[in-house]
Amino acid sequence: MGLRLLRRRLAASTPRMAVRSSMPWPLRWLAIATVLGFSAAVGMWAFEFGKDIAGLDRHAQEELQQLRREVVRLRSELDAARSVSSVADSLIITERVAQEQLQLQMRQLETENQSLRADLGFFERLLPAQTGDALDIRGLHAEPGTSGQWRWQVLVIQPGRQTPDFKGTLEISMSGTLGGQPWTLSTPVRQPVSIRRYLRQEGMIPVPAQVSVKSVTARVLQGTTVRSTQTFVL
Numbered sequence: 001m002g003l004r005l006l007r008r009r010l011a012a013s014t015p016r017m018a019v020r021s022s023m024p025w026p027l028r029w030l031a032i033a034t035v036l037g038f039s040a041a042v043g044m045w046a047f048e049f050g051k052d053i054a055g056l057d058r059h060a061q062e063e064l065q066q067l068r069r070e071v072v073r074l075r076s077e078l079d080a081a082r083s084v085s086s087v088a089d090s091l092i093i094t095e096r097v098a099q100e101q102l103q104l105q106m107r108q109l110e111t112e113n114q115s116l117r118a119d120l121g122f123f124e125r126l127l128p129a130q131t132g133d134a135l136d137i138r139g140l141h142a143e144p145g146t147s148g149q150w151r152w153q154v155l156v157i158q159p160g161r162q163t164p165d166f167k168g169t170l171e172i173s174m175s176g177t178l179g180g181q182p183w184t185l186s187t188p189v190r191q192p193v194s195i196r197r198y199l200r201q202e203g204m205i206p207v208p209a210q211v212s213v214k215s216v217t218a219r220v221l222q223g224t225t226v227r228s229t230q231t232f233v234l
Contacts, residue, residue: 119200134159135166135195135220137230142174142216148209150174153202154218156228158195166195168222174205176214183211193220 139155158166173188185205193199207213219229 135228137218137220137228139200140216140218140230140232142213142232142234144213145204149204149206150213150216151202151204152216152218153200154230156193156195156199156201156220158197166193166222166227168193168195168220168227170199170201171219171221172203172205173217173219174207174213174215175217176212178208178211 136157136159137154138157139153141154142150142152145151152172154170154172156170170191170193171188172190174185176183185207189203189205191201191203193201213234215231215233217229217231220227
């Protein structure tokens, strides 16, 4: 009996317990997420409101617009610089080509100058040492060219180194056959010449295609007097 009374007393002193129904965990997470989202929205609103009050957003927009204008200006300057660079490159290429052509022409002129010097030395050796006034035709040559024309060349030498300049006329004539009949150039080529020590002349003579040229004759006249003559036979 005493043990039962003791158990009853202990049971009466134990705190009472309340039984409640528990909330499902999906609803609990949804509630937590809603609270966190609302808190974040309130914080963002407070941040933006604070920036608007302090004028930070306005200054940021102005700086952004200024930066955009600066980017546009820099792009324009870059395009202009690229255009100038392209023009400069074109000018450099053109100048380089012009220099190469000029160098080629200079080399050609040097070659021609050397050839002329060689011809001059050859002609100098042909000049006789004795004095006199007799002209001499040397180096008469003729050959067919293009378009029914014949090319002729002649060298006239005046002997003596102290003789005065000779002034006269150089005459070039041609002869051959046309249709089996003798043919002669109707109008000989005549050129006034002035010869100091030597004279080198050349030219073209039109000849009908049916003509067979047999010989070319060069004469140097002083007035109506023939001073020298030479015939080149083909």
